[in-house]
Amino acid sequence: MSDTTSTRPGRRLNDSSNTSEESYGSSLIGPSSSPTSPGSPRPKRIRRTKGIEEKSSIQKFIGGTENEELRTGLPRLCRLPVAERSLNRQHPLRQNWTDGANLEKLVTFLANKYSIERGPALFDRKFKFAADEEYVPTLLFFSRETQSTASWPAFCQELDSGLKARGFQDVYIEVADIEALRPIYYTAAGPHKISRCWSDLLTNIEKFLEAKPWKAIEVFRRGKEKIPEKNPVVVTITIDDETNYDWTPQRELVLERLAQLELEGVDVVFERSNITLSSPQSNRGLYTVDEVPHLDFFSQRAQIGESLGTSTGRHTVGTLGCYLRLTLPNGGLKRMALTNYHVIMQPSDNNPGWQRWEQLGIFPADPARPTMSQPAIPDRQWVIERWNEDIAKQQEWLRTTSMPTALRINHQAEIDALQTLVNNAPNHQGNLGIVFAASGLTARKLDGRFSNLLDWALIDILSDRHGNNELPLGSAMPTRKMRFAWKIVVPTVIRGIVPREEIQGLETVFKIGRSSGITMGVFESWRECALKSWRYEGENWVQSTTRECNVTTQATVDGFAFGAGGDSGAAVLTPDGRWVGLYFGGCEERKVGYFTPAMDVIKDIKRITGATHVDLD
Numbered sequence: 001m002s003d004t005t006s007t008r009p010g011r012r013l014n015d016s017s018n019t020s021e022e023s024y025g026s027s028l029i030g031p032s033s034s035p036t037s038p039g040s041p042r043p044k045r046i047r048r049t050k051g052i053e054e055k056s057s058i059q060k061f062i063g064g065t066e067n068e069e070l071r072t073g074l075p076r077l078c079r080l081p082v083a084e085r086s087l088n089r090q091h092p093l094r095q096n097w098t099d100g101a102n103l104e105k106l107v108t109f110l111a112n113k114y115s116i117e118r119g120p121a122l123f124d125r126k127f128k129f130a131a132d133e134e135y136v137p138t139l140l141f142f143s144r145e146t147q148s149t150a151s152w153p154a155f156c157q158e159l160d161s162g163l164k165a166r167g168f169q170d171v172y173i174e175v176a177d178i179e180a181l182r183p184i185y186y187t188a189a190g191p192h193k194i195s196r197c198w199s200d201l202l203t204n205i206e207k208f209l210e211a212k213p214w215k216a217i218e219v220f221r222r223g224k225e226k227i228p229e230k231n232p233v234v235v236t237i238t239i240d241d242e243t244n245y246d247w248t249p250q251r252e253l254v255l256e257r258l259a260q261l262e263l264e265g266v267d268v269v270f271e272r273s274n275i276t277l278s279s280p281q282s283n284r285g286l287y288t289v290d291e292v293p294h295l296d297f298f299s300q301r302a303q304i305g306e307s308l309g310t311s312t313g314r315h316t317v318g319t320l321g322c323y324l325r326l327t328l329p330n331g332g333l334k335r336m337a338l339t340n341y342h343v344i345m346q347p348s349d350n351n352p353g354w355q356r357w358e359q360l361g362i363f364p365a366d367p368a369r370p371t372m373s374q375p376a377i378p379d380r381q382w383v384i385e386r387w388n389e390d391i392a393k394q395q396e397w398l399r400t401t402s403m404p405t406a407l408r409i410n411h412q413a414e415i416d417a418l419q420t421l422v423n424n425a426p427n428h429q430g431n432l433g434i435v436f437a438a439s440g441l442t443a444r445k446l447d448g449r450f451s452n453l454l455d456w457a458l459i460d461i462l463s464d465r466h467g468n469n470e471l472p473l474g475s476a477m478p479t480r481k482m483r484f485a486w487k488i489v490v491p492t493v494i495r496g497i498v499p500r501e502e503i504q505g506l507e508t509v510f511k512i513g514r515s516s517g518i519t520m521g522v523f524e525s526w527r528e529c530a531l532k533s534w535r536y537e538g539e540n541w542v543q544s545t546t547r548e549c550n551v552t553t554q555a556t557v558d559g560f561a562f563g564a565g566g567d568s569g570a571a572v573l574t575p576d577g578r579w580v581g582l583y584f585g586g587c588e589e590r591k592v593g594y595f596t597p598a599m600d601v602i603k604d605i606k607r608i609t610g611a612t613h614v615d616l617d
Contacts, residue, residue, distance in 0.1 A: 004264070044327060046292070049433040054130045065153040070145055071181035072152035074160050074173050078138065079127040079272060081183060081589070087122040093137055093168060094122060108161045109261055111141065115156035115190040116175060118142040129274055129588055138172040177223075186220040186236070186590040187228040188552045194219065194263055195526040201257065202530055204552055206237070206545060208253040211242035215275045218529040218550065220590070222269065234267045238587075241272050259486040273589050276530060276565075289480040301467040302337065302374045302432055304494070305512030307566065308459075309376030311343055311431065318343030319514040321571040321582060322456070322494050323617035325467050329610045334436065335466060335617050336458040338601075340568030340584050341438045344370050344457045361608045362438040362457070372459050374432040379514075384425050391418055433461040437608045443533065443544040444604065450547040453533055455584045456601050457569075458609070469616055471577075490518060491577030498580045508575055509551055511583055511593070513567025521551035521562040521593060523580070531594070549581060551593045562586060562593035579616065 063076045064499055082278045087094055087438045099102050107120060119141030126133045139159070143152075145305070152175045160166040163171050187197070198219060205217050216238040223231025233255060239247065245370045302308070318339050328335040345354055345362075353368060362369055367476040375383070394415050398408060438457035445451050470493045490510070498506070503525050510520045532543055553562045563570070563586045572595045581595035602614045 029154050035451070040121060040323075063155050067153065070177040072156055072175045074153075074156040076172070077129075077174060078125045078136070078172065080181070081128045082125050082181075083122040083128040083135075084125040084138075087124055091122075091137060093139075096166070097122075103163075103166065103168075104290070106137070107159065110155060110162070114151045116141050116143045116155060119175075122389065130248055136170070138174060138178065139175075141175045143175055143287075145179070182224045184222060184224055185226065185228065185231065186232070186552060186592065187221050188524050189219055189221055189233050189527055190229070190524075192233050193264060194261075195524075197261055198526055199257070199528065200526070201235075201261065202547075204257050205254055206530055208250050208257075212237065212245060212247075212250065213243045214532060215240065215273075216259040216529055216531050217528055217586075218592070220552065222267075232265055232267050234269050236590075237268070237270045238273045238275055239270050263332050264605070273587055275587050276585055292594060302461060303472045304464050304466050304469065305472055305514065305517070305570065306374065307376040307379045308337075308339060308372055308374040308432060308515040308569075309378070311371040311373045311377070316343060317378055317514065317566045318568040319512075319566065319570040319583075320374065320467075321468065321569045322579060323363060324605075325615050325617040326458075326605070326611040329612060334460065334611075336436055337433070337455050337461050337466075338582065339459065340582070341441055341455045341457045342584070343568050344372060344435050344438060344459070357438065358440045359442070361440040361442070362435055364437050364609060369435045371434050372432040373430040375430055377430075380430055383421055387418055387422050390420070391415055394418075404482070425436050431462060432465055433459050437461040437605070439604055441533075443546045451544060452532065452596055452600055453546045453548060453584065454584055454596065454600070454604050456596070458605065477599065491573075491575070492578055494571065494573060494577050496578040497598050497602070497616060498574060498578045500597055503549075503580065503597055506574065506580065508578055509566070509572050510575065511563065511570040511572045513563055513570040513583070515566035516561065516564040519553065519562050521553045522551065523551045525549075529594075548594045550586075551595065553591045561588045561591035564588060 001379045008531060054307050062118075065072055068077065071077055075227060089095075093103070111119065120139040121139050123140055124135035125130075125138045125140075126135045155175060156173045159173055160171075163173075188433055193203070197239065202217060208252075209217075214237055216236075218236050218238075220235035220236055221228045221231040221235055222236060225231050235258070237254075239248075251268055251378055258266050260269070294448050302323055304320055306320055307317050309318060322346050325338060328334060341362075345357060353366070356421045357366075371378070396412065396417070398411055403411075434598075437457045440452040442454050443451040444454055471490060501551050506523050506525065508520060509523045512518050528547050531548050532544060551562050563583055568584055571579055572581045572583050572593075577599045581593045581597045583593055586593040605611060605614050
């Protein structure tokens with residue numbers, strides 16, 4: 001494990017600039033630490049032999065423009081994938097297109113001068129996975145990558161000067177080859193000779209990168225073909241969003257090592273992306289558009305896959321993963337619910353003990369342990385809003401529809417019953433129980449070689465809310481939970497734990513999460529990844545590298561990731577219902593999820609609680 005120490009203030013799990021539309025609210029890399037290189041031009045890359053590609057998404061800055069493969073923009077490129085909408089007709093850019101400032105003539109003249117083929121399209125655009133990012137007005141042009149591509153920065157600069165001279169200060173300009181906007185798919189690598197040396201190669205790459213601002217090192221089949229086997233195997237290195245560091249020397253070192261290992265055709269890409277814990281700040285996707293929450297939403301026993309959060313947390317939402325049974329040192333038994341630590345503890349709770357808990361964990365004897373709510377408070381508030389909307393619709397329907405008196409009385413009784421639930425909702429706090437113990441957010445060596453990120457919490461649930469390890473299928477599960485159910489035969493109960501040594505043979509896994517429901521993915525044990533995370537140690541922020549299990553979904557063409565914001569704490573399971581691990585986060589852009597093996601979680605539970613035995617309840 002390589003550690004670097006930072007005294008920067010702030011929480012390493014709170015980078016709101018990385019919040020996605022599924023509201024992944026916390027960046028794993030934490031406080032920004034982005035060294036910049038001297039402002040020297042980057043050397044041109046020369047294509048290597050043996051089929052190793054030289055394409056990379058490392059960006060270059062030329063005369064104020066931002067440039068990457070097949071794209072040039074000013075003042076910045078909008079990160080891919082983009083969310084875009086047509087620019088409002090009332091926007092000054094549209095209103096002055098042909099009148100007043102006469103923008104159309106300016107654009108036409110410059111496009112002809114620099115051989116720009118098509119455009120512009122007028123859009124409001126932003127990065128798709130950034131919920132709190134503002135849309136920016138953008139002039140988007142398309143052109144093919146040719147010898148004239150070198151003129152794109154000059155085109156952007158001259159057009160930007162013309163716009164500013166006409167009073168348009170905050171307009172983005174982008175020129176792109178249409179190929180650049182095609183989606184990139186990240187899937188399991190499958191059988192490949194890189195599997196024989198990946199663990200050692202990963203260690204080599206960590207050394208090459210040293211203390212540079214990277215987030216993750218992974219390997220995928222990465223490309224724009226929908227059939228995974230048609231895409232090359234790519235070592236993908238995720239870098240800090242804000243860094244302008246020149247990564248060329250590090251990339252050359254990795255390429256050289258690949259050549260030494262005779263890994264022909266394996267590419268290396270440095271790219272910006274979000275590696276996040278799954279803590280949402282919205283209820284998007286909680287239910288389908290037409291679905292009204294069931295009437296026992298507040299009183300039901302807590303089910304696997306449903307939402308939970310702290311009783312004071314207005315933004316924290318996670319998933320109840322499964323139920324465990326602990327044998328304590330005195331011989332007593334405790335039945336507990338399992339989720340993630342970062343779900344039950346946020347600095348916003350203003351709990352003075354959180355810094356100690358971050359470092360050491362929460363112990364059963366600790367005072368002021370967090371209390372939990374199920375459903376989570378944001379979800380509870382959203383359910384009440386849906387009920388109010390349903391009441392209004394039903395009342396309007398009764399008012400405008402002719403029907404027999406008896407039928408009208410029955411419908412009115414249903415509306416009254418729902419109104420009673422709404423009126424009594426403030427009295428239902430959704431109390432679930434109190435946190436019994438938790439890991440903190442720490443990195444520990446559990447297998448004697450590499451460190452794992454530990455991020456678990458046990459909740460001592462009230463007896464009348466305690467559920468079981470049955471998987472909530474059929475009528476007990478909201479429609480949105482069944483999104484991928486047709487792809488696998490889902491078992492009815494969690495029926496065992498996968499030993500650490502048996503993980504080597506797993507392929508297909510699935511999970512049930514609060515937001516994305518049932519999702520299926522492919523797990524390749526050899527394809528572990530390296531993640532950088534931050535933890536609080538003493539009065540310093542300490543950065544650590546850990547090795548984690550990752551899951552890729554083969555359903556990338558469907559547009560769904562293995563997990564989403566709010567799925568933190570979900571149990572990762574085998575098709576026959578055995579517990580593999582605890583989901584704690586992912587990368588929604590790549591549709592990748594990360595989990596800690598179940599036996600590693602159990603080992604740390606024993607360390608914190610002193611339990612002599614831990615099993616499924």
